[in-house]
Amino acid sequence: MSNLKKLAGQTAIYGLSSILGRSINFLLIIVYTAYLNPEALGAFTGIYALVGFLNIVFTYGMETAFFRFSTGKNLDSTKVYHNTQSLLITSTLVLGSAIYLSAPWLAEVMNYQGQAYLFRWMALILSFDAVLAIPFAKLRLENRAFAFAGAKLINIFLNVLFNLLLIVWIPLWINSGFIASGFLGYQPEWGVEFILLSNLLANGLIIPYVWWRAGFFRFQLEKEIIRQMWTYSLPLLFMGLAGVTNELVSRLLFEYVLPQNYFPGLTSREAAGVFGANFKLAILMNLVIQAFKYAAEPFFFKQSTDKNSPQLYARVMHAFIIFCTILMISISVNLDWIGPLFLKGEAYASAYFIVPMLLMGYLLLGIYFNLSIWFKITDKTNYSFWITLIGALVSIAVIAFLVPVLGYLGGALSTLSCYLVMTLVCFFFGQKYYPIPYQTGKGVFYLLLAFGLSYAGFFLDLGSDLMNFLAKNSLILLFLTVVGFLEKDQLTPFLRGKQRP
Numbered sequence: 001m002s003n004l005k006k007l008a009g010q011t012a013i014y015g016l017s018s019i020l021g022r023s024i025n026f027l028l029i030i031v032y033t034a035y036l037n038p039e040a041l042g043a044f045t046g047i048y049a050l051v052g053f054l055n056i057v058f059t060y061g062m063e064t065a066f067f068r069f070s071t072g073k074n075l076d077s078t079k080v081y082h083n084t085q086s087l088l089i090t091s092t093l094v095l096g097s098a099i100y101l102s103a104p105w106l107a108e109v110m111n112y113q114g115q116a117y118l119f120r121w122m123a124l125i126l127s128f129d130a131v132l133a134i135p136f137a138k139l140r141l142e143n144r145a146f147a148f149a150g151a152k153l154i155n156i157f158l159n160v161l162f163n164l165l166l167i168v169w170i171p172l173w174i175n176s177g178f179i180a181s182g183f184l185g186y187q188p189e190w191g192v193e194f195i196l197l198s199n200l201l202a203n204g205l206i207i208p209y210v211w212w213r214a215g216f217f218r219f220q221l222e223k224e225i226i227r228q229m230w231t232y233s234l235p236l237l238f239m240g241l242a243g244v245t246n247e248l249v250s251r252l253l254f255e256y257v258l259p260q261n262y263f264p265g266l267t268s269r270e271a272a273g274v275f276g277a278n279f280k281l282a283i284l285m286n287l288v289i290q291a292f293k294y295a296a297e298p299f300f301f302k303q304s305t306d307k308n309s310p311q312l313y314a315r316v317m318h319a320f321i322i323f324c325t326i327l328m329i330s331i332s333v334n335l336d337w338i339g340p341l342f343l344k345g346e347a348y349a350s351a352y353f354i355v356p357m358l359l360m361g362y363l364l365l366g367i368y369f370n371l372s373i374w375f376k377i378t379d380k381t382n383y384s385f386w387i388t389l390i391g392a393l394v395s396i397a398v399i400a401f402l403v404p405v406l407g408y409l410g411g412a413l414s415t416l417s418c419y420l421v422m423t424l425v426c427f428f429f430g431q432k433y434y435p436i437p438y439q440t441g442k443g444v445f446y447l448l449l450a451f452g453l454s455y456a457g458f459f460l461d462l463g464s465d466l467m468n469f470l471a472k473n474s475l476i477l478l479f480l481t482v483v484g485f486l487e488k489d490q491l492t493p494f495l496r497g498k499q500r501p
Contacts (some may be wrong), residue, residue, distance in 0.1 A: 014263045023287060024156055026161055027342075029280045032195070034344035035167050038277075040191025042255060042269035045111065045276025047192060049252035050121060052244050058095055058130040059234035063137045070141055070227055077141070082220040085134045092223070096127035109253075111269075121196045128203035135214035147213045155206045162198035187235065238385060245392035250399055250414045251276050266347070275411050277343050278351040282358030286330055288324065291365040300373045310436040317370045317436075322483055323441045324363045325450035329479055332356040332471035333457030353369055354412035356454040361412070363447070364419035371426040374434035383429060391422040442486060453479055463491075 032041055046175070066084045070077040099106070100241055103119035112118055139148040173179045211217065255272035263271050301307045331338060332355065339352050375383045395418035402410030430436065457472040 002060075011025070020153070020156070022445050024160060026159065030342055030344060031163060031167055033277055033348060034340075035171075036191045036194075037202060038270035038273035038345070038347050039267065040195075041107055041273030041277050042267075043192035043273075044195050045251045045272050045279075046255050046269070047118065047122060047196070049248040050110075051126065052248045053241065053252070054099070054122075054126050055129055056244050058126050058243050059088065059093060060091075060132045062229070063133050063160060065229045065233040066134055066137050067141060068232060069196065069225070079220070079222070080225065080229075081134065081138055082223060083220050083222055085131075085217055086221050087226055088130055088134055088230070089219070092130040093253045096123045097129075099123035099126065101179070118193065120341070121200050123205060125196065125200050128207060130201070132203070132210055132432060133153050135210045138214045144213075151206060151210050154209065155202055157467065159198055159201035160206055161254045162201050162202045163195065177427060178488050179465045211326040231419055241403045245395065248410045249392065251279060253396075253399050253421055254260070254403060254411050257399060258407065259404055262404075262407055263350070269408070274348050274351050275354075275408055277348050278339075278408070279310035280340065280350075281331070281360060285324065285327060285359045285362040286365075288327060289369065291360060292320065292366065293369060300376075305312060310434075311369070313373060313436050314438045316441060317367070318439050320366060321363075321372060322487075324366060326476065326483075327382075328356065328359045328363055329450050329454050329457065329476050331359060332454035332459075333475055334469075335458055336468070336472075340373040344439045351408045352409050353458065355411040356404070356410075356451070356458055359454070360451055364416070367428055368419060368423045371423065371430050374426075374430035374436070378434050380433060383426075385424050387422050389430075390425060391418040393420045394418050446483065449482065450479060 034285050036044075062084055066080060069084075099121040099122050103116040103123065106119040107113060107116040136148060136151070139145075170179070170183065171188060174183065174186070174188070181188075187349070251272070254275050257266045258271055260268055262268070266274070300313070303312055306312070329391045334354050335355055339349060339355075343349075352386065372384065376379075395414045397412065397419045398414040402413055404410070405414070427438075453475045457475045460468065460472055460475075462468050462471055464475045
């Protein structure tokens, strides 16, 4: 097997495990919304947004540093592995202990009085994630894709199993009299606790297996290696924090900036649960973007030395926009049945209207990924940090000013504004340093038309379910007709069996 085929095969395996994991976690929202109340979903949304931030702090770019120093610094990769893992274990003990001991204070600050145990569990989850990071990276470095994917899938299976056991099966067994109500100290009133505990158990149980597959580890800290790796990884820490801010900040802050009783009958935490659950519907777009990234990134770099690569990048971008705008319309106009299929409960329907906006936000994130090729192949990666930081500041500002006024809409606008600004800034500097002949006019037209049709279809109501379905989905056909007309010069050679050069 050639190196290229081997790389493609491993990329597919890594992609399958990651995308499958995201898909299964997405499907868990059906269980959460069916069996847990909106307040539990609000706690889940807020705590896991915090986990996303702290994951970056706990690993502080060491995965990337491990790859760099194991392959490009004339160092023994085994020695680098020992030092990196030893450093992460040491720092994890310090950071994990700090969060564990400060759990009562965190519970008070985040309005979880009497639930300090949630943050102790969170400290353990973060610690387990951190000490697994480098063994997983070692499997990737050694091209052991099946071992990597297998461990990830086992972890996913365990997490789903524990979620179903704690949230669905044990209550069912108690109600049927199969087991006693106090079985192993089971607390039927718990909500987010079940989610955290499932994650904690799944991650803890997988550690011995992953460490065994990664191979022998010896505790070793060499000052010079550690100094070099720390210097290299520190900028990655700040870039990672800025990036995760864009992804998670709206869900983390929503509960705390929304005035109490803004939504009648819902507390701020319950409203955050509704907001976070609707975010899950928009992640359908993000799954497509993740799949595209796994396939496109190696492809982009492979083509970078070709003199015609700018034209190729432009065609890829154009095709990406067309596909994703069709997906956005398809989801948006069918939210009246897609929404209840995944989100069980009438409360969640009140925020369906933000989903088209969130879909557009994620679509812009995918466009940003396409645009970002310019700073990756020109070695101007420092622009990535500044663009991401600008996006984070925009996101925070919009949340602070608009959520108290517009509620769910303000939260959705923070995501859309963040990725719109990042896309525009990246496009501006990209055309300056590495011009690519994007079909900008057509692309912008398709985005605006699709966004308009998405909301037209969402709000369309003819009274009859059948008439609504036909009328709403006719908007997809309308968009396809417009695209077909404007792209006829590109499509004709394909229809005639000839590919354009």
